[in-house]
Amino acid sequence: MTFLYGAKSTADFSATNVSQKLGVDLQPDAERGVGWFVYRSPDLGDGWTYGVRVAPGQPPFKPGFHFWFEKHQTLSEPARICALPSDLLEADLVKHGFAQANAWSELGWSHDLILSRGDIVFSLARADEAGVGIVRCVVSLQTTDSLARPTVSRTGRRATDDFPGRWSSEAPSLTSAARQQPPARPQTPSPAAADVLRKLVDIVTRLASTRQLTPGVINEHFGQPTRTMSGASLYQGGELGDGWTYSLRYNPPSAEFKPGFEFGFHNRDAAADPASVCALKYRAFRQTLLIYGFREELGPFENGGLSSASFVSGDVAIVVSTRDVMRINQADQCIMSLRTSDRR
Numbered sequence: 001m002t003f004l005y006g007a008k009s010t011a012d013f014s015a016t017n018v019s020q021k022l023g024v025d026l027q028p029d030a031e032r033g034v035g036w037f038v039y040r041s042p043d044l045g046d047g048w049t050y051g052v053r054v055a056p057g058q059p060p061f062k063p064g065f066h067f068w069f070e071k072h073q074t075l076s077e078p079a080r081i082c083a084l085p086s087d088l089l090e091a092d093l094v095k096h097g098f099a100q101a102n103a104w105s106e107l108g109w110s111h112d113l114i115l116s117r118g119d120i121v122f123s124l125a126r127a128d129e130a131g132v133g134i135v136r137c138v139v140s141l142q143t144t145d146s147l148a149r150p151t152v153s154r155t156g157r158r159a160t161d162d163f164p165g166r167w168s169s170e171a172p173s174l175t176s177a178a179r180q181q182p183p184a185r186p187q188t189p190s191p192a193a194a195d196v197l198r199k200l201v202d203i204v205t206r207l208a209s210t211r212q213l214t215p216g217v218i219n220e221h222f223g224q225p226t227r228t229m230s231g232a233s234l235y236q237g238g239e240l241g242d243g244w245t246y247s248l249r250y251n252p253p254s255a256e257f258k259p260g261f262e263f264g265f266h267n268r269d270a271a272a273d274p275a276s277v278c279a280l281k282y283r284a285f286r287q288t289l290l291i292y293g294f295r296e297e298l299g300p301f302e303n304g305g306l307s308s309a310s311f312v313s314g315d316v317a318i319v320v321s322t323r324d325v326m327r328i329n330q331a332d333q334c335i336m337s338l339r340t341s342d343r344r
Contacts, residue, residue: 001084001089001092003018003021003022004065004093004122004141005092005093005096007120008118009118009119009120010057010062010063010064010119010120010143010145011057011063013054013055013057013063013064013065013143014054014063015037015054018037018052018054018065019039022052024039024041024052025039026038026039026052026054027039029053031269032053032055034056035055035056035058036053036054036055036056037053037054038051038052038053038054039051039052039053040070043072044080044081045080046071046077046080047071047072048069048070048071048072048080048081049069049070049071049072050067050068050069050070050081051066051067051068051070052065052066052067053065053066054066055145061145062119062143062145063145064142064143064145065142065143066140066141066142066143067140067141067142068139068140068141068142069081069139069140077132078130078131078132078137078139079132081130081137081139082130082132082135082137083137084137084138085135085136085137085138086124086128086129086136086137086138087136089124089138089141090113090115090124093115093117093122094115096117097117098115098116098117098120098122099115099116099117100113100114100115101113101114101116113125114144120143121143121144121145122141122142122143122144123142123143123144124138124141128140128141128142188275189275189276189277189278189279190240190241190242190244190276190277190279192238192239192240192241193240193241193244193246193265193276193277193278193279194279194280196237196240196246196279197279197280197335199221199222200221200248200263200338201280201285201288202221203217203218203221204289204316204318205288205289205292207313207316208313208314208316209314209315209316210253210258210259210260210314210315210316210340210342211259213250213259213260213261213316213340214259215233215250215252218233218235218248218250218261222235222237222248223235225250231252232249232250232251232252233249233250234247234248234249234250235247235248235249235250236248240265240276240277241276241277242267242269242272242273242276243267243268243269243272244265244266244267244272244274244276244277245265245266245267246263246264246265246266246277247262247263247264247266248261248262248263249261249262249263251342256343256344257342257343257344258315258340258342258343258344259342260339260340260341260342261338261339261340262337262338262339262340263337263338263339264336264337264338265277265336265337274326274328274334274336275328277334277336278326278328278332278334279334280334280335281332281333281334281335282320282325282332282333282334282335283332283333285320285335286309286311286320289311289313289318290311292313293313294311294312294313294316294318295311295312295313296309296310296311296312297309297310297311297312298310308320308321308322309321310341316340317340317341318338318339318340318341319338319339319340319341320335320338323337324336324337324338324339
């Protein structure tokens with residue numbers, strides 16, 4: 001962080017300077033093309049590594065910087081890499097002269113944070129944080145690189161949460177994707193991703209009670225689990241297009257919890273186009289649940305806006321938070337992860 005606090009402009013994000021300041025051996029990034037450099041660390045413990053990537057300053061983009069933690073074991077806990085609470089990062093950047101702005105989303109105030117000083121602009125979304133108890137830790141930090149002054153509107157960030165596998169890839173941005181060659185393909189979801197979401201919505205809309213959420217129901221739609229652990233079942237899907245996959249975890253009932261599930265899309269490519277899995281818009285999902293008789297309960301942030309929406313029918317509660325959706329344009333948010341609220 002000393003390097004970032006002291007950076008005078010985006011010109012400091014050259015591969016030579018970043019290598020020297022951070023003590024890492026940046027190598028040409030063949031995945032991104034000419035001018036891109038990347039470093040991936042050895043194992044930090046429990047399957048965690050970290051990466052550093054720098055992007056070239058080629059109009060219409062400034063030089064860019066991205067740091068992220070990555071896990072390679074499905075059930076790795078984030079406590080291993082929880083070294084920087086997000087509120088401490090925010091306070092320190094402000095103390096070093098960075099100005100703040102917050103981003104909004106269709107669901108509500110997404111608490112995406114824009115921190116800028118000169119031509120350096122950092123963006124911190126909830127997708128870039130991991131929860132360890134009550135502490136939110138930074139697991140990814142990157143710049144916003146358009147030469148145009150950024151608005152407080154985030155696009156193209158993949159939502160994540162403390163769910164197995166979600167940190168197995170970096171949080172992408174459309175600014176990074178736009179810098180790649182060849183040009184972007186048409187914004188259409190893959191049939192495979194659409195089928196996965198159709199199966200998930202079919203399960204949800206048929207539930208009259210959490211008692212009906214059983215391994216048999218999940219198996220009927222998604223096949224046999226990839227692995228089981230302490231009664232929980234993990235279903236991991238194959239390629240959905242452009243490197244995207246999915247995970248679905250079934251959590252069995254206990255004395256304290258009802259049966260439930262956690263679902264999420266993942267991609268190991270930081271600049272992967274989310275269009276391949278953008279098969280279910282939040283607006284359409286909300287309307288479907290309301291038609292099936294679910295009651296909507298909104299969760300406000302303390303200082304304004306909506307942090308989440310819960311859709312309740314009987315003892316079934318489906319939660320969609322700002323971390324579970326990704327805005328792909330000014331009008332649409334896509335469902336990228338989904339879960340039940342399971343405490344009895």
